[in-house]
Amino acid sequence: MKFAYRFSNLLGTVYRCGNLNFTCDGNSLISPVGNRVTVFDLKNNKSDTLPLATRYNIKCVGLSPDGRLAIIVDEGGNALLVSLVCRSVLHHFHFKGAVHSVSFSPDGRKFVVTKGHGAQLYHAPGRRREFNAFVLDKTYFGPYDETTCVSWTDDSKCFVVGSKDMSAWVFGAERWDNLIYYALGGHKDAIVACFFESDSLDVYTLSQDGALCVWQCDTPPEGLRLKAPSGWRADLLQREEDQEEGEEESAVRGKAAPAAEEQQGKVKYSRLAKHFFNKEGDFNNLTAAAYHRKAHLLVTGFASGIFHLHELPDFNLIHSLSVSDQRVASVAINSSGDWIAFGCSGLGQLLVWEWQSESYVLKQQGHFNSMVSLAYSPDGQYIATGGDDGKVKVWNTLSGFCFVTFTEHSSGVTGVTFTATGYVVVSSSMDGTVRAFDLHRYRNFRTFTSPRPAQFSCVAVDTSGEIVSAGAQDSFEIFIWSVQTGRLLDVLSGHEGPISGLCFNPARSVLASASWDKTVRLWDMADSWRTTETLALTSDALAVTFRPDGAELAVATLNSQITFWDPENAVQTGSIEGRHDLKTGRKELDKITAKHAAKGKAFTTLCYSADGQSVLAGGMSRFVCLYHVKEQILRKKFEICCNLSLDAMEEFLNRRKMTEFGNLALIDQDAAEEGGVAIPLPGVKKGDMSSRHFKPEIRVTSLRFSPTGRCWAATSTEGLLIYSLDARMLFDPFELDASVTPARIRAALCQRDFTRAILMAFRLNERKLLQEALESVPWGEIEVVSSSLPDLYVEKVLEFLASSLEVSRHLEFYLIWTQKLLMVHGQKLKSRAGSLLPTVQFLQKSIQRHRDDIAKLCDWNHYNLRFALAVSQQRGLKRASEPPGSEEEADASVSDEDSDSLHLLGAGPGDTDGPRP
Incomplete structure (x- = not known):
């Protein structure tokens, strides 16, 4: 791997x-x-x-x-x-x-x-x-305070700069004689945005108090004159002119130029109009603005989440809508002026709105608070995440978008998981409920509760998808429910501390539960939920997981160790010391270095790789460690974040930030930004102390390998990070020697020696050559070529077919390849089922995605044909019921009905882009 x-x-x-x-x-x-x-x-x-x-x-x-x-x-x-x-x-x-x-x-x-x-x-x-x-x-x-915005003219001759000192300054990008700089006042608050009019030097300035000033320039852009050079530049130009045109012409031109310049004055601005957005009297800060010059469309966003669309220069209101109750931090308009993008930093929300049709092009929002847990669907197409905001979101791994959000939980979500079918998401929460969500109808169809109110810290579903278990943080019990009936089946007692992790054995009916009481208990599902074994640990258990084949158990403890157990014999098979690999960072208020900090040095999440040979571990650190289970060594360390804007990123103590009065990190320098209130001196009571900012701490809360083994995901303070094997940037030859060249591969294809060409292409391992070699095989000879491939190359061919099915248009051709390979080499592949499992799941994911797309298309065509058939039957009944004398009127009405039905089908006259049955 x-x-x-x-x-x-x-x-x-x-x-x-x-x-x-x-x-x-x-x-x-x-x-x-x-x-x-x-x-x-x-x-x-x-x-x-x-x-x-x-x-x-x-x-x-x-x-x-x-x-x-x-x-x-x-x-x-x-x-x-x-x-x-x-x-x-x-x-x-x-x-x-x-x-x-x-x-x-x-x-x-x-x-x-x-x-x-x-x-x-x-x-x-x-x-x-x-x-x-x-x-x-x-x-x-020019400005006396900090600058805020900048905008250019269409011809790139000038630009305007806004400032917090309530003024805007127009500067020349070249050395213009009649425009060096020009200051524009008239506002009573900081300038938020300023724009030039199309093909003009007219300026629009907008201030934070919701005022718009229209400035008119008395000079067109063509009236700007370049300043005559002086000093050594003038002497150099003078010599060049003397050599080319002579002394007399240059002297006359030098005398005439100042006279022409004296006739024209400097560029001047005058305020043409002043408009106000807050006409009703409610004070609302303007936070962002964008202007489309060709459409004369002005979009403004406010601190209350409201945005306005105006037409300039008449200031006609087109729309006034609300995005949310948080401030609009950024606004942008695309080149055609149809789409408007809004960004809300308080909610982490991004919207793209088509203002003419009043519809959303894009509407995405992440978790308001940090993400806590994640789970891959069995086919690897979807990822479910749960956050502290009580929301459960499902993301598409191909598009990267969230397509459904469940908000039924009233408190933070602590765990999410998929059932074996992949169509049900189960989540546990601190609100005392475990909920099951249906991905077919997007609804909460089951809600599991306990007899006494409990805070659930983890959740697990067995391989059959019939039994749900959740561990309580306060009552130290494990609750078991039936998915079909929703009834509570049993309550497992025995732990003496909060339950930190649950995991079902994929191969047997055994549930493993980890607790802070320094034990891991194995419960037998088939034998009245009795405790079969109790594994004694040296420290509190924080996470537990089974290997994909169920033959091994990994447990992360508070003393930074990962211990491996044989669940059948309850014997410890190995351990890994990860204290020095995790490397937790030093917080800003800590007075010691990260090396001497004892808090947080432990793995809180574990995950086995798809083949079971490695384990992925993470915790309150920016590092994720990948260990080899059998050799018990560190294979690779991933640094998931290098953002110093987060806390616990630095490793050493910075003495420059330590003063005799305390740490400089206690002084909030960003309090005045984004609506905060600056407190300039100690003892000043004016201002809201709760508006001070804080730096979130970097941590990894959950890790999962995809079922295909090609990628893994981590939920962290930054978001949901996906790491994958990018084969496009990696040269990975296989048994390569000097005799394997692209020319020899193409020569073998010309000689119709397809097996030799495919073997050489896989040894060179270039994707384009692989595609050329496989697609050159006639579909009638695929079975013969498949049977002649060595067993060592079958897995590589299957992996290439799985990746090609995602992007190729030759769906049937690659499906024939897949079928023939599995039929011919099926018995031999069974002996290597463990190592081939990620490849087969990758192949299943690709085929399942195409199946879903084709199923939707077939359903669409099926319903359209039924609709067309019903319309034709209705037309026949109508003809049969009408008298013979009204045939012409009936034909006219039938033609109208036909055109209406064709329009509904998306295939009306002049419509060439609609769907066809």
């Missing part, structure tokens, strides 16, 4: 902070999620997280006009130049200060960064390789 797992996707979190951006085609949305960036493909309904991360949470993202490059800046001023084509980092840069906004010029030659109380103009990085991709051109000063 390979262990080159790499970060693949981030689910469960769709927006944290920062600004939203649409791509240049308007079909994808770029959203900053913590210290990562997720791209939502709205046309294909997919989400993909870029394999890069910043040191702190992302503050702003600037997108180039062609959509190839992006500048990502975090809260610490660290910038990444990212290629969105190859999804890689091209350059690192540090702006030496907090950056508020980044904006490329429309021509893509420059970009502006607002930092502190000034703006910096940089040359945009080109497509050629450069030693320094960021070259500073000019630095502009």
Whole structure:
């Protein structure tokens, strides 16, 4: 089994902070999620997280006009130049200060960064390789307070910068003679956004108190004049002109130029109008705005969750709706002006709204609090997560979207699991209930309760899906229910501490329960739920899990050990010491280093790999450890997070933050942001102390391997992280020698030696050659070629077929390959069932997904044909009932009915994109 797992996707979190951006085609949305960036493909309904991360949470993202490059800046001023084509980092840069906004010029030659109380103009990085991709051109000063926003003109000649000092400044990107800078006032609060009108120097400025000022410029963009050079530049130009045109012409031109410049004055602005959003008198802070110049559409978001759509410059209200009760942190409009994106950082919510049809294109929201548990469906297509907010969400692993949310729990969810069929999700909660949810009808069809109120800390379902068990945290008991009847079958007593974990044996009717009383008990389901064995541990048990074949049991204890047991003989077979591998971080308020901190150094979640040879462990740390069970050694360590905006990330003590008055971390420097109240001096009682911010602590709460073994998932403070085997970036030859070349493979295909060509293609292990070799085999010879393949290559062919079924259009061809391989080599594969289980489950997942899609299409066609048949029968009955003299009227009515029915079927006149029966 390979262990080159790499970060693949981030689910469960769709927006944290920062600004939203649409791509240049308007079909994808770029959203900053913590210290990562997720791209939502709205046309294909997919989400993909870029394999890069910043040191702190992302503050702003600037997108180039062609959509190839992006500048990502975090809260610490660290910038990444990212290629969105190859999804890689091209350059690192540090702006030496907090950056508020980044904006490329429309021509893509420059970009502006607002930092502190000034703006910096940089040359945009080109497509050629450069030693320094960021070259500073000019630095502009004018505002007295921090800058907040920036916007460019269409011709890239000027840009406007907003500030917290209630002013906006118009700067020239070139050395214009009649425009160096221009200050615009008239507001009574900080500027939130400012925009230029299309093909004009007219400016719209919006302040936080909900005021809009319209500024009119007396000069068109064509009226800007370049400033005459002076100093050594003028002398150099003078020499060039003397050489080309002569001394007399240059002298005349030099005298005439100032006279023409004196006739035209400087650029001037005048306030044309001032509008207010809060006309009713209720004070509501404006927090975000976006403007589409071609459609003259202004979108504004407020702290109460309300957003307005106005048409400028007349300020006509188009829509006024509410997203939620939390502040709208970011607003973006796509290039066509049809879709509007809203980001709410308080809820972690992301919405894309089509304002003309008043419908949602995308509506996603993660867990409000941290995720606690996760479970893979048996086919690996879905992941169910439970959070402290009492919600159970089901995510699609292919698209990365949540398609159903269950909110029946009234308290935090502590555990989720799937039944063997994959259509039922069972969850336990601290509210004293265990609920079963149906994924066919999306409803809560069973609610299991205890005779006495209890807080359930874990849940487990047996392999048949008929029995549900849950452990109580306060009464130290285990409750057993029947899924069919919903009745309580038994209450298992015997533990003397809270139940921390439950797990059913996949092969036998045995339930293992772990508790804080330093024991693991094995309960026999077939023999009146009696305790068959009690495994004594050296410390409190925190997690328990069975191997996929049920022949081994792993237990994580509070002393950072993982012990392995033989459940049949109740004998310990091995142990792993993980104290030094976990490496918990030091919190900001700790006065000692992470090495000497004793709290949290223990694994709290365990998971076996699909083949049972390795175990994955995690806890209150940013590291996830993968151990080899038999050798009891560390195979690989994964660092799931490098975000310093979270707590418990640092390892050593920073003496610079320790003063004689205490730790500097006690001073909340971010209290004034996002609606908080700044408390400048000790003893000042003005302000809400509860509005102070806190840094969430990094931890891994749950780990699960997918049934296919190709990926594993972890719920952490960052969200739901997916790590997978990315074969596209990995060169993995198999028994390769110098005689295997692409030319020889194609020569074997021309000679119709298909078996030799397939074997050489798998030895070279290039996907395109593998696809070419397999698809060159005629479908009538597949059985012969399958029987001639060695047993060593059958597993590799099955794995390739499983991955190809997800993306290929040749569904029947690959299904024939799969059938022939399993029919010919079925008896030999049974002896290696344990190692082949992940491959077979991967194959089943791919086939099941196609089956679901085709089943929906067949049902759609079936209902359409029934509808067409009913319409034709109704038409025949109508003809039979009418008198013979009204045949022409009947034909006219029939033609109308036919056109209506065809329109309902999606195949009316002129309709070429609708579904066909």
